[in-house]
Amino acid sequence: MGEFGRAHGLNGEVRLKSYTGDPLAIGSYGPLIGADGRRIELTDVRRAGGASPDLLVVRVKSVADRTGAEALNRLALYLPRERLGDVEDEDEVFTADLVGLDVVDGEGTVLGTVTDVPNYGGGDLLEIKPAAGGATALLPFTKAFVPVLDVPGGRVVIDPPDDLFAPPGPKPADEPD
Numbered sequence: 047m048g049e050f051g052r053a054h055g056l057n058g059e060v061r062l063k064s065y066t067g068d069p070l071a072i073g074s075y076g077p078l079i080g081a082d083g084r085r086i087e088l089t090d091v092r093r094a095g096g097a098s099p100d101l102l103v104v105r106v107k108s109v110a111d112r113t114g115a116e117a118l119n120r121l122a123l124y125l126p127r128e129r130l131g132d133v134e135d136e137d138e139v140f141t142a143d144l145v146g147l148d149v150v151d152g153e154g155t156v157l158g159t160v161t162d163v164p165n166y167g168g169g170d171l172l173e174i175k176p177a178a179g180g181a182t183a184l185l186p187f188t189k190a191f192v193p194v195l196d197v198p199g200g201r202v203v204i205d206p207p208d209d210l211f212a213p214p215g216p217k218p219a220d221e222p223d
Contacts, residue, residue: 047123048065048078048117049062049120050123054103057110057111058106058111058115059103059104062102062103062120063100070102072091073088073090075125078123078125079123079124079126086106086118086121087106087108088106089106089107089203091103091104101171105157130142134180137193144172144197145160145161145163147160147197148200150201151206152205156177158183160173162203168185171187176211180183183211191205198200
């Protein structure tokens with residue numbers, strides 16, 4: 047649902063990056079669960095200054111000073127899937143619903159399983175554990191690479207590049223470090 051950043055001021059406020067469609071809606075879901083298992087209750091949510099609409103400043107119940115706010119830094123926030131409800135649009139999906147789906151090619155051959163849906167700033171990716179074993183691979187979660195998304199059928203149809211599961215090769219000699 048989101049992730050805490052650095053403390054904001056001296057009175058217990060903390061920055062929060064919201065991953066919800068409407069960033070301010072994170073305050074309406076009720077208590078959240080921290081990655082460490084803590085129950086986190088947001089008591090005040092507002093947009094942070096600047097150009098990032100998903101960056102918020104929040105207050106957390108029982109956090110009243112900078113030290114308490116600093117202790118939240120980098121803590122990811124979650125919500126049990128059953129509290130999210132249903133998607134509103136057929137092209138919409140909760141990333142939690144993708145984890146565990148089979149990944150197949152256009153012919154139906156099982157290539158692996160979705161293990162995560164990370165986003166490192168350039169868009170969502172599918173992290174795929176290959177059926178044959180080995181290291182996971184990342185695939186952009188776009189229509190070009192994922193032409194069919196069949197959540198009720200438990201599968202994702204991909205058009206993978208030939209080297210999707212290839213181990214990384216040596217750097218070319220002319221490529222800088």
